[in-house]
Amino acid sequence: MQLEDKKLPSTPSVRNALMVATCTVLSGSLSPASAEEEETTLSRLGLSTFYYSEENRVSVNTTHVAVENDLGDETIVRANLVYDTITGASPNGRIIPAQASGGSIPFTSASGFSVNVNSNGETGQRWLTAFTDKRAAIDLSLEKPLARMVKGTLEGSYSSENDFTSYGAAGTVAWDLHQRNTTITGGLGVLEESVSPRSGTPKGLAISNCNDTPAALASRPAWANCNITSPRFGNGEKRVIDSVIGITHVLNQRTVTQLNYSYGVSLGYLTDPYKFISVVNYELDAEEVIILYENRPDERARNSLYWKTVSQLSPKKVVDFSYRYFWDDWGIKSHTFDYKYRYDYAPRNYLQPHIRYNLQSSADFFQKAIDASVDSLPQYASADYRLGKLATYSIGIKYGKELGVNGLFAMRAEYIIQSYSGVELPNMRALVYQGTFTFKF
Amino acid sequence: MIMRMLLRCSLLLSFLLLSGCSTLKPGGMFAIDEVKPWHKALLAEERMQLNPYPLENSADQKIYYSRESANGGQGVGGGGCGCN
Numbered sequence: 001m002q003l004e005d006k007k008l009p010s011t012p013s014v015r016n017a018l019m020v021a022t023c024t025v026l027s028g029s030l031s032p033a034s035a036e037e038e039e040t041t042l043s044r045l046g047l048s049t050f051y052y053s054e055e056n057r058v059s060v061n062t063t064h065v066a067v068e069n070d071l072g073d074e075t076i077v078r079a080n081l082v083y084d085t086i087t088g089a090s091p092n093g094r095i096i097p098a099q100a101s102g103g104s105i106p107f108t109s110a111s112g113f114s115v116n117v118n119s120n121g122e123t124g125q126r127w128l129t130a131f132t133d134k135r136a137a138i139d140l141s142l143e144k145p146l147a148r149m150v151k152g153t154l155e156g157s158y159s160s161e162n163d164f165t166s167y168g169a170a171g172t173v174a175w176d177l178h179q180r181n182t183t184i185t186g187g188l189g190v191l192e193e194s195v196s197p198r199s200g201t202p203k204g205l206a207i208s209n210c211n212d213t214p215a216a217l218a219s220r221p222a223w224a225n226c227n228i229t230s231p232r233f234g235n236g237e238k239r240v241i242d243s244v245i246g247i248t249h250v251l252n253q254r255t256v257t258q259l260n261y262s263y264g265v266s267l268g269y270l271t272d273p274y275k276f277i278s279v280v281n282y283e284l285d286a287e288e289v290i291i292l293y294e295n296r297p298d299e300r301a302r303n304s305l306y307w308k309t310v311s312q313l314s315p316k317k318v319v320d321f322s323y324r325y326f327w328d329d330w331g332i333k334s335h336t337f338d339y340k341y342r343y344d345y346a347p348r349n350y351l352q353p354h355i356r357y358n359l360q361s362s363a364d365f366f367q368k369a370i371d372a373s374v375d376s377l378p379q380y381a382s383a384d385y386r387l388g389k390l391a392t393y394s395i396g397i398k399y400g401k402e403l404g405v406n407g408l409f410a411m412r413a414e415y416i417i418q419s420y421s422g423v424e425l426p427n428m429r430a431l432v433y434q435g436t437f438t439f440k441f
Numbered sequence: 442m443i444m445r446m447l448l449r450c451s452l453l454l455s456f457l458l459l460s461g462c463s464t465l466k467p468g469g470m471f472a473i474d475e476v477k478p479w480h481k482a483l484l485a486e487e488r489m490q491l492n493p494y495p496l497e498n499s500a501d502q503k504i505y506y507s508r509e510s511a512n513g514g515q516g517v518g519g520g521g522c523g524c525n
Contacts, residue, residue, distance in 0.1 A: 048496040052504060058525075062503075064496055080499070090525045137520045157520035164523030172517060181476055189517030242517045248491065252474040254483055258491055262513050274525060306514030310489055311470035318488050319470075326511035334511035342488055350488075358509055386510055398497075412497065418508060432504065436496045 042406075042440045044068040054430040057128070058088035074151070076143040082159075084135040089128035093275040093294055093383035095286070095369050096127045096424055127425075129274060135161045149176040155189075166193045170242075181250040185260075191240040199232055201273045204295025205377050206230035208276060216289045219281045221372050224290050236269030246306075255311040266300040277383040281372040289372045294382040296365070302328045318342040331364035332387070348402035354414065356394035363387040368423045388422030396432070406440040 046066035053059045065081045137159035146152045150173060157168035170189030177184065195201070202208070210216075210226035220226070246260035271294060279290040308322040319341050326334040336358045344350040365380035366387045396414030403409050414432035476484075487493050492515070499519075506512045507524030 046496050048500070050500045052500075062500065064499065066496060082499075131525065133525075135522060137522075139518075139520060141518070153518075155518040157518065159520035159522060161523055164521075166521035166523075168518070168520050170518035179476075179478060185516075187517040189519075191521045193521050193523075195523055240521065242513060244513075244517050246516075250476050250481070250484060251470070252472050253476055253480045255470045255472075256484055256489065256491065257471075260514055260516070262517075264513065272525070302513070304511070304514040308491055308515075309470070310491060310493075312483055312489060313470070320493075324511070324514045326514070328510075330510075332510045334509065336511065358505070358511070360510055363510070386508065390509070392505070392509060410494070410497075416504070428508070430504075432500075434497060434500055436494070438496075 043070060044438060044440050046436065046438045048434060048436045050432070050434045052430060052432050054088065054428055056089070057428065057430075058086060058090055061085045074143075074145045078139075078141045078143070080137075080139040082135070082137040082139075084133075084137075086131075086133040086135065089125070089130040090274075091127055091385055091423075091425055092129040093277050093385075094127045094291060095278040095280060095288060095383075097287070131274075133161050133163075135159060135164075146173070149180070150174070157191075163196050163198070164193070165196070166191055168192070172244075183248040185244070185246040185248065187242075187244045189242045191242075193238050193240065194235045195238075195269065195273060196235040197273045201233050201236045201269065201271075202293040203231045203233070204271055205277075205292050205381060208291040208293055210291075211287070211289050215284055216281065216287065219284055219372055220289055221279070221374070223376060224279070226290070230293070236271070236273060238266060238268030238270055240264065240266045254313075255309065257309040258307070260304075260306040262302075262304045262306065264302040266302070268298060270298055270300055271296045272382075272384055275382060275384045277367070277381050278369045279372050280369045286369075292370070292377075292381075294384065295380050296382055297330065297380055300328055300330055302326070316344045330387070332361055334358060334360040350400045352398040352400065352412075354394070354396040354398065354412075356392070358390075358392040360390050360392075362389040362422050366422060383423065385420055385423050385425055388420060390418055390420050390422075392416065392418045408438040409436070411435045 044067070046064075046068075048062070048064040048066075050062040050064065051060070052062070062082060062084045067079045068076060070076050137157065139155065139157040141153055141155035143151060143153045152174075153172040155168075155170040155172075157166070157170075159166045168189060168191040170187060172185060172187035175184045176182070207224060207226060207230050210220070210224070242262065242264035244260050244262045246258060248256065248258040250256050273293070275294040276291050277294050278288045279292060280286050281289050304324055304326040306322065306324045308320075310318065310320045312318050319339070321340075322336075322338045324334070324336040326332070326336070336356070338354075338356045340352055340354045342350050342352040363382065365378065366382055366384075368383050368388070370377065370381060394414055394416045396412055398410055398412035400408065400410040412432075412434050416428075416430040416432065418428040418430075420427070483489060492498055502512070502515075502519070503522065503524070507522065
């Protein structure tokens with residue numbers, strides 16, 4: 001009320017215009033730290049078709065539909081629908097057969113689990129398990145102001161595959177400070193997941209199959225009883241809890257930077273029921289004597305520090321750089337660099353080269369095989385290459401074009417190479433193609 | 442091997458580019474200025490957002506989630522997958 005008694009000074013029109021602009025901006029929807037402007041008042045439809053193909057391994061086709069609608073009052077709902085079809089073969093943890101033996105050795109099953117050992121072995125591909133799957137996922141979120149400088153986001157997700165189900169819920173609160181130049185973000189998410197192999201989940205480090213050749217029989221360890229069918233259990237359930245706290249800051253008119261610390265725990269059945277580990281006799285041409293199911297700890301604590309910066313170098317050039325350091329209590333450490341350089345070479349057209357590099361150390365319990373001469377088995381063991389030491393290199397290019405006032409089309413191609421130090425797998429080579437179309441209305 | 446060398450060189454060049462972007466003033470892109478609300482036109486552009494291409498980011502997250510042990514960092518939320 002006191003303000004009503006004050007008179008606006010009779011100042012030049014430029015000053016008044018600036019004051020009006022300031023008040024408008026401060027009371028409006030502009031959120032500089034996240035830098036979303038008037039565009040959030042529009043609805044959006046995004047469509048994506050994505051193809052991922054590994055050489056001699058897995059192929060994935062993905063269709064993604066994203067819808068965003070502003071309900072007014074800065075309240076935004078978002079929905080994402082994703083459908084994947086997956087075919088191909090994935091490394092299962094077994095060693096690659098030595099050239100001399102070729103892999104065509106007689107195996108007997110101790111479990112009845114439907115893993116095709118011999119037919120794959122005869123082609124020298126017994127280290128791969130063929131599979132097909134389909135995945136449908138939906139993700140809904142609601143973003144709403146909680147106070148003048150605070151907004152919250154609630155999210156629910158569900159995804160289903162033939163043998164895997166995931167339910168998730170997450171909440172994030174973002175608090176703007178310093179004329180919205182700084183944003184403090186905190187978030188918590190929970191996933192309840194269940195893996196349900198057709199034959200149930202195997203007992204960790206139980207015997208799947210035994211090699212029946214005379215030489216292998218002679219070197220079979222004393223702890224291995226191939227005459228007993230390994231027990232199998234129901235679904236594998238796990239709970240994944242993730243939290244994040246972060247700060248986003250506008251450094252200058254051209255640069256925004258973000259630093260996040262994330263902490264997460266995974267509890268429950270963290271073993272992959274489709275992965276094996278070979279027991280090998282190194283005196284017998286390193287041939288498999290027994291195949292065991294892998295076994296992982298039932299707890300995992302994960303940490304990551306993530307830093308990202310987006311900066312405009314010139315009106316035509318924008319760089320987007322991120323680095324993540326990840327570590328967990330399984331002994332894995334990882335460095336990930338990601339760099340994109342957008343060049344608007346002509347009005348409404350841009351090219352964006354991309355490179356990414358990931359270097360990962362192995363988990364403490366990772367080993368490529370178990371020596372048949374050991375007196376007893378370790379508590380945990382996995383030969384899943386994803387838990388081993390590896391490096392991933394990605395290089396790609398994207399082309400984007402604005403269509404009319406409200407449309408945006410983009411297509412990109414990426415080439416990925418993954419190389420392994422802890423296992424004798426051939427390098428993984430993959431191609432990625434993606435086309436996206438976004439329309440605002 | 443050539444691919445690896447090429448990528449490593451690209452990465453190194455990227456860092457040099459990042460650190461050498463002192464185009465306008467000392468500190469380059471990392472110069473700290475007080476930014477008023479009416480100075481944020483550039484930052485409001487879509488290409489300047491921290492996640493400007495969510496459809497592509499979502500696809501990348503899934504690729505690397507299923508092929509590497511490290512994941513996350515950008516936030517919470519999103520569904521899981523039994524990716525093999």
